[in-house]
Structures are given as structure tokens and as C-alpha cells.
Amino acid sequence: MIWPKFKDWIDERYDIAELKKLAKSKLIPQHRYDFLYYTGGITLFLFILQFITGMLLAFYYIPHIDFAYESIIDIVTKINMGWFFRSLHHWGAQLCIVFVFIHLFGTLLVKSYRKPRELLWVTGFILLVISIFFGLSGYLMLWDERAFAAVRVATGGAGALPFVGSFIKIFLRGGVDVSGDTLTRFYAFHVSILPLLSLLLIGLHLLFVQYHGMSTPVSLEKKEHKEEPFFPNVFYKDMMIWLVVLGVVVTLAILLPPEIGKKANALAPPPEGIKPEWYFLFLLETLKLFPGIIWGFNGETIAIVCVSIGIFFFFLIPFLDRKSSRGEKSPIFTIIAVVYLLYFITMTLVGFLS
């Protein structure tokens, strides 16, 4: 009895039928690469999951150098289901970054970035950077020796950039070394600045997707292909995939809860065999390739500059790939995309196995 009345109440105020019509009019192309359309949806779902679990953890987490570690132990050992939500947050973050990368390389390989979707690429790329910074800032929240050493290395690496490096390092650390100020700053980034930025960018990204519609690969653009309405067909398929992803995250959270190391100590040496999070491994392995001194210059600075140039070129691909923007095939950029992908996978594996 309440539901029809509520529906009428809404119908009187908002044109729901028009919204439904709009959702039904949105058509999604069907082709052999259409599975890539779902990677964006999965990433969005994982972002939502991160927001929910993050809010629950924030109820109990204390962002202070003396209590951060203890509060995490309390969450895991004393709070009802605390261990589960922490584990869910951890695995949600890992899978979120995995799917951001899959979405990114999928976009790159089928050239969905081409004109007029350059801004979609730009917003997506910034979202990737934000996701990685989310990971780094969240990692420090634990305040154990591994997190401490990883953040020291990461912020130290940023400090090797010429001209702006020392400013970035001091800005991130809130001082000369990683300390309680760093924890406060990273907490502020993790729970307020980055979520706000990511909400804004996700909104923009979705707005651009709705505005331009779904892209089709260059090779299939001129061929005839089937289309299906977003609502209800693709919407229901999205629901099914999201359910499976939720099942996977929950299973990982239960079977492989993340460990907690010793409390961070600024004066203690870093633990042996320390490795950063998996998405930083390719950067670390790249830095290892460079010798300490190259032609009298600092090798680390040269390495960081080379990596930055590589990432900047990657970011500029939609603006450099003129052929695909004209609707022509551009094999050079396909090769470049494959090289980037192979390099990323290989160096991550090398870093993981070494």
C-alpha cells in the first residue's frame, strides 16, 4: 500500500518515465571486445565498496603516531567483524587497482581514447593516479615497519625529481623524514582530499561516457554490428558481474586476511626483503636498471626523469595518435600499447619473483 503511494508521490514531482525512456534509448554496441565495457563498471563498483568499508574503518581508526597501529589491532581483534571489513578494504583496493589497469590498457588497445573522447582518457588517467595515491596513503595508515619503509622509499623517489622533487618530498612528508606529520597528511589525503577529487572525476568521467556514448574499436567501426539497450539488458549483466566480483572480494578477504607487521620505528633499520605494493614494482625494477652515476650525474635522478617522460608520453597518446582520430588504423600506437603492457607485466613479475 505504501509503495504505490510513494511511487505516485515521486511521479508527481519527477518525470521517471522520461528517465526510463532515456536509459532504454542508450544503446551499447555488441562485438567481440564488448567485455571491456564491463571493466569500467567493475571499477566503479569496487570504488563504492571502498567508500563503504573505508567509512566503517574510519569510525575506529585513530590517525595519531602513538595510537594508529594500536587502533588497527583493536579493529582486527576487538571490534565485531572488524578483521573482515579491514580485509575487505584491503582486497577491494587491490582488485580496484587491477581493474583500473585492465580498463586503462583495454582502452589503449581498442583506441577508445580517440577523438572526441580525449577528455575521457584524461579523467581516467587522473583517476588511476588518484587510485595509486589512495593505495600509498592507505598503506601508511597501518603504521607498521613495512608501510613506514615503503612510504620512505616512495616519497624519497619523488624527491629525486629535479627542481620540484625536494618540494614534493617535503610536502608529502610534512617534514624532512616520514613522521607523525606524514601520517596526519596521508590521513587527510586518504579520507577527504582524494575521495572528493575522485568523486568529482568519476562524475565527470561518467558524464563524458553518457555524452559521447560507448566507443567501438576502429576495426569494427565501419562494419555493421548489433546493439542492445543499456537498460535493462546491460544493466542486468552488470549486476551479475558485480555479484561475482563481490563474491571474489569476500572470499579473498576471508581466506587471505592481510598480516600486520611490527610497529614502525623510525630509528630501526628497514626489514629485510622489503617490497612495495605490487603496482610500484615495475617502477622499482626500472630504477634498479640504472647505475648509481651516469656521466657524472645522479643515476636515480636520471631514472626518475626517464620514468616520468615515459608516463607523460603515455598520458599524451590520445593527442599524438592522429590516425586513429581520423578513423584509420594506427599500428604504431598498437605496438606502443603492447610494449607498455608487456613492460608493465614483465617488470612487475620480475619484482615479485626477485
Place this chain on the structure above:
Amino acid sequence: MKIKLFLQIIISLLSFPLVPFRVRRRESGSFKFQNSILSLCLFWVALFFFVIKPLAFAEEKIPVFPSTPVEAYTIYASLAVFWLAIIGLIVIIKMKLNEIDRIQKLGIDKEDNEAPLLD
């Protein structure tokens, strides 16, 4: 892990000083004395490496998962039920999707503008 523990127990037991005495009753006195010293050393070494050292230098691990068997059983059973629920929901959504596809193929989901209005 269990095999390692079993071997550690066997080595510790065999190196206990009383065992050689009983096994080697027929050996001469000097041999007995040497054996007892040797087995005593072996026993203390085994005790140190297999019992004292792991206890003394073990890193205190923080339990990140409920440790009681009842809780663990409840969690794994809940996970199985959760997956069953997910599979059930997927089956229902798939049936719904098939029905939508059937209606769309028949073309009866589209509004017929020429249909006569009924008052």
C-alpha cells in the same frame, strides 16, 4: 608443517640422555660415558633449536582471523551460503534477462503508436 613437527619430536626424543643408556647396555664404561655426554649435548642442542629458540625468538603474530574453531567454522559456512546466494541471484537475473530477450525478439516491448486508445 605436521611432518616437520613430527621429525622434531622424534629427534628430540632420540637425543634424550636416557635412550642411549638403555639401547647400548652392552657397551663398555668409557663408551657409555662418551655416549652419555654426546647425547646430553645433542639433547640440549635439539631442545634449544626446536623448543627454546622458536619460543624465545618467535615473532609475535597478531591474529588477523578469528582463532577459535567454532568461529572459523561459522565463517566458512557463511561463505558457502553467501556463494549459494550469489549463484541463486545470478540464476534469477539470467532467467529475467532471457525473458527480456524473448520479449524484445517478439517486439512487444515497444510502444505501438497506432494502437487505438481505450477509454
